[in-house]
Amino acid sequence: MDPYLPPVARHVREREPLIDVQNLTKVYDLGRGRTVQALDGVDLHVPQGQVFGILGRSGAGKSTLLRCVNLLERPTSGSVRVDGQDMTALRGAALRRARRGIGMIHQHFALLSSRTVAGNVAFPLEVMGTPRAQRARRVAELLDVVGLGDRGGSYPAQLSGGQKQRVGIARALAAGPKVLLSDEATSALDPETTGSILDLLRRLNRELGLTVLLITHEMGVIKRVCDSAAVMHDGRFLESGPLPELLAAPDSRLADALFPLPTVDLPGVVTLSYAERATEPVLSALTREFDVDVNILAGTVETVAGAPYGRLKVQLTGERTAEALEYLRARGLAVRTAGDPLAADGAEPTGEGA
Numbered sequence: 001m002d003p004y005l006p007p008v009a010r011h012v013r014e015r016e017p018l019i020d021v022q023n024l025t026k027v028y029d030l031g032r033g034r035t036v037q038a039l040d041g042v043d044l045h046v047p048q049g050q051v052f053g054i055l056g057r058s059g060a061g062k063s064t065l066l067r068c069v070n071l072l073e074r075p076t077s078g079s080v081r082v083d084g085q086d087m088t089a090l091r092g093a094a095l096r097r098a099r100r101g102i103g104m105i106h107q108h109f110a111l112l113s114s115r116t117v118a119g120n121v122a123f124p125l126e127v128m129g130t131p132r133a134q135r136a137r138r139v140a141e142l143l144d145v146v147g148l149g150d151r152g153g154s155y156p157a158q159l160s161g162g163q164k165q166r167v168g169i170a171r172a173l174a175a176g177p178k179v180l181l182s183d184e185a186t187s188a189l190d191p192e193t194t195g196s197i198l199d200l201l202r203r204l205n206r207e208l209g210l211t212v213l214l215i216t217h218e219m220g221v222i223k224r225v226c227d228s229a230a231v232m233h234d235g236r237f238l239e240s241g242p243l244p245e246l247l248a249a250p251d252s253r254l255a256d257a258l259f260p261l262p263t264v265d266l267p268g269v270v271t272l273s274y275a276e277r278a279t280e281p282v283l284s285a286l287t288r289e290f291d292v293d294v295n296i297l298a299g300t301v302e303t304v305a306g307a308p309y310g311r312l313k314v315q316l317t318g319e320r321t322a323e324a325l326e327y328l329r330a331r332g333l334a335v336r337t338a339g340d341p342l343a344a345d346g347a348e349p350t351g352e353g354a
């Protein structure tokens, strides 16, 4: 950043999201007059240093969106800015240069089987014309970062899936990007390996200030690493924002997807969501102060984005139930009663759990 910018301009620049996508559409032409609208007015704002997850079922448009961010796919309309640069305005060499600031990892790793691990990581540096000695130093450094310091001479076929993805990550980081795009990077891995790759991404995010935009159909990925998330369906975001805010909304589809509770067909059933708050004293207060009986039907408590989050389905009975619900709302709990609108069109926006 230019240190001589006046303070106001500097402030404005710092506030601009690192990835700023506005009103993006993508229509694929299938020929014979047939088209598919893969993106339908997507707004995506990812602040620097965040891990942002996009959750959606197959066909929701996740890959198309990711590929529009680095212009592997050219959007039909709308704007894509990455690190202040209008990506859609770039072509040829200028676009290739801008892409160096955006690393990408893939579900099936996309490694070159004829090259060693070190050769794979060195590949983007060769393309950039990095001198040999500098290249060797950088490759060694990157392999250390991903925990493969001793595997530089191995070939991809000799590695486990998790190790291959670590090579993919090292290669994606070779040019020193500010942004890492992750295209279902853990979908082909078992749960334990998935966890270790997600932890690595989190560490890179924290230690290098790397901004990560990932797409997934796995709930566990969102819970484990994301600061913010969006739920995508039919080329649109149904909801997006910081995870704690999304989960705190009484009608959050993300909360329904991440913490599903069984349907219970009883009178007086209420769904309560809370963050960083123990429910026990709150629920016992309902009985004490409002003479309301509380019957816990189902519930879950987990850590999300490093903070405790819980959801309960309870049955409340008593004359003063309405007052009791107000009491809960006043204490910051999200309260959804059976009469509240749920997912408006009944769409199940997300895929299978992790």
Ligand SMILES: Nc1ncnc2c1ncn2[C@@H]1O[C@H](COP(=O)(O)OP(=O)(O)OP(=O)(O)O)[C@@H](O)[C@H]1O
Pocket: 028, 029, 030, 036, 037, 038, 056, 057, 058, 059, 060, 061, 062, 063, 064, 065
């Ligand atoms: N190159 C293409 N040509 C034509 N249609 C495409 C193309 N790529 C994607 N589509 C269509 O666009 C829609 C969105 O696809 P996309 O791959 O972006 O979804 P996705 O959420 O990433 O799904 P998946 O997880 O299965 O990859 C789908 O209907 C798909 O068939």
